[in-house]
Amino acid sequence: MISKRIIPCLDVRDGKLTKGIKFKGNVDIGDPVEVAREYYEQGADEIVFYDITASSDKRDIMIDVVRRVAETIFIPFSVGGGIRKLDDMRKVIGAGAEKVSVNSAAVRDPDIISQGARAFGSQCVVLGMDVKKVEVSRQTPSGYEIVIEGGRKFTGIDALLWAKEGERRGAGEICLNSIDADGMQNGYELNLTALISENVHIPVIASGGAGVPEHLADVLTAGKADAALIASMVHYRTYTIAQIKNYLRDQNIRTRMLW
Amino acid sequence: MPVQRMFFYWRLSIKIAKYISKYHEGVAAAVPSKTGLMIAIIDYNAGNITSVARALHSIGREFVITDDIKMLDAASHVIFPGVGAAGEAMAYLRQKKLDVWLQACFQSGKPLMGICLGTQIVLASSEENSTGCIGLVPGSTKRFPDDLAADGRALKIPHMGWNSVTFKRKHPVFEGLSPEAEFYFVHSYYPSPSDEAAVLGTTDYGITFCSVLAVKNLVAMQFHPEKSGRPGLQILKNFCAWRGR
Numbered sequence: 001m002i003s004k005r006i007i008p009c010l011d012v013r014d015g016k017l018t019k020g021i022k023f024k025g026n027v028d029i030g031d032p033v034e035v036a037r038e039y040y041e042q043g044a045d046e047i048v049f050y051d052i053t054a055s056s057d058k059r060d061i062m063i064d065v066v067r068r069v070a071e072t073i074f075i076p077f078s079v080g081g082g083i084r085k086l087d088d089m090r091k092v093i094g095a096g097a098e099k100v101s102v103n104s105a106a107v108r109d110p111d112i113i114s115q116g117a118r119a120f121g122s123q124c125v126v127l128g129m130d131v132k133k134v135e136v137s138r139q140t141p142s143g144y145e146i147v148i149e150g151g152r153k154f155t156g157i158d159a160l161l162w163a164k165e166g167e168r169r170g171a172g173e174i175c176l177n178s179i180d181a182d183g184m185q186n187g188y189e190l191n192l193t194a195l196i197s198e199n200v201h202i203p204v205i206a207s208g209g210a211g212v213p214e215h216l217a218d219v220l221t222a223g224k225a226d227a228a229l230i231a232s233m234v235h236y237r238t239y240t241i242a243q244i245k246n247y248l249r250d251q252n253i254r255t256r257m258l259w
Numbered sequence: 260m261p262v263q264r265m266f267f268y269w270r271l272s273i274k275i276a277k278y279i280s281k282y283h284e285g286v287a288a289a290v291p292s293k294t295g296l297m298i299a300i301i302d303y304n305a306g307n308i309t310s311v312a313r314a315l316h317s318i319g320r321e322f323v324i325t326d327d328i329k330m331l332d333a334a335s336h337v338i339f340p341g342v343g344a345a346g347e348a349m350a351y352l353r354q355k356k357l358d359v360w361l362q363a364c365f366q367s368g369k370p371l372m373g374i375c376l377g378t379q380i381v382l383a384s385s386e387e388n389s390t391g392c393i394g395l396v397p398g399s400t401k402r403f404p405d406d407l408a409a410d411g412r413a414l415k416i417p418h419m420g421w422n423s424v425t426f427k428r429k430h431p432v433f434e435g436l437s438p439e440a441e442f443y444f445v446h447s448y449y450p451s452p453s454d455e456a457a458v459l460g461t462t463d464y465g466i467t468f469c470s471v472l473a474v475k476n477l478v479a480m481q482f483h484p485e486k487s488g489r490p491g492l493q494i495l496k497n498f499c500a501w502r503g504r
Contacts, residue, residue: 001409001463003421003441040488045421071313076443076486096310098486121343123417123445172417172445203415226415256421258439259488 005227015061051081070096103128117170127166177207185211193223213247299334314485341376346388370503373479398452407465440490442482476503
């Protein structure tokens with residue numbers, strides 16, 4: 001039977017990690033390729049890169065990072081951030097990424113999902129969703145709204161309707177980030193995750209809020225997530241991926257135990 | 260044969276290759292390397308095949324990515340990868356006459372590996388786009404049923420992620436793998452050979468399906484060895500050392 005996936009997420013700006021990640025005697029490593037290698041060797045099932053490079057003329061640095069990562073690790077990885085048009089997707093996939101994630105661009109022009117799915121197949125297209133809890137209203141019947149620009153801008157789009165729309169347009173997976181839970185390390189937004197996961201037929205990666213292994217166990221069971229994104233808890237070496245996986249195994253949650 | 264003479268023939272083969280390459284660019288690249296191995300990856304416009312090339316590079320194997328029949332003929336091993344839809348892939352293969360070439364390659368006894376879509380296409384037909392395929396192995400490619408479930412829970416399609424394979428017998432290409440090893444899958448269709456003897460390995464996802472098939476000099480798997488970490492690289496290494504028997 002299929003394993004639940006544990007996916008470290010790396011933020012990259014101008015080709016460097018935005019936060020130094022401590023490895024090997026607490027030395028900060030700023031190279032995303034080296035850190036990706038570490039996580040690959042530690043048993044990550046997949047890796048997500050978010051490119052938060054602001055200026056467009058530095059975009060090609062990320063393409064070079066993608067190429068080097070693809071030569072270094074032999075598990076799937078996805079790249080998100082700054083993907084605006086089909087050509088951006090083509091560059092990232094051509095450089096060796098398995099999947100490309102679209103977020104704000106899909107809100108502005110949902111057709112990019114369909115275009116990407118047609119050009120590369122649904123399995124390549126991840127719909128990234130940043131979500132905030134709001135009042136239940138006629139516009140947002142699920143009580144969750146899609147936000148963009150790092151959570152600063154409300155779009156008026158209901159999160160559940162958007163997830164279904166993304167699936168209908170050909171997204172192969174959803175990466176669901178709760179802005180409310182993100183960075184708090186108090187656990188994933190379980191209600192939101194279960195709501196989306198139970199109402200689409202494509203895999204859902206839960207994101208935002210992981211602080212301890214129990215949080216992953218919760219989101220992979222009660223939250224019905226197919227995969228869990230982690231950041232700080234491994235970046236700061238509070239836990240290794242193996243420790244998290246051992247904990248999950250003890251809770252009878254199947255993950256890949258040999259790598 | 261004395262070592263000096265072997266060396267002489269080796270040097271000679273390189274000279275000939277260089278000579279030929281003046282007339283046909285590319286042939287030189289397909290001349291056997293020092294190891295006598297040249298892995299050809301069939302380029303048929305089906306998704307991201309460079310990941311297979313990168314994996315071969317990482318294990319130090321020489322390869323060529325090509326749709327040129329001369330270069331494929333010169334290769335010692337052939338990998339038939341692919342991501343995408345069966346209909347489009349078959350149209351391209353037919354246009355390049357690679358469907359006929361693959362049948363001949365299978366008959367010749369040359370080691371041949373199918374990956375993902377490549378595995379589905381070696382069967383006789385596919386439910387995807389109702390496509391007739393190459394037919395190296397009798398059977399068809401089927402779609403997972405929409406009501407797929409396990410333990411009372413609905414399962415997602417595509418089957419995307421890590422899963423294990425239960426092998427029914429030993430095979431040189433799958434030597435040295437731990438039974439705990441898992442492999443990366445991403446697919447909505449699965450191979451269904453009509454002859455049970457063609458099934459080498461099975462995987463459970465709501466149903467038990469054939470995830471690895473092996474017939475004579477052909478091995479074909481639904482998962483991606485190039486994206487399956489060390490166990491996947493081990494399979495590629497084993498394949499490169501395999502003589503197809």
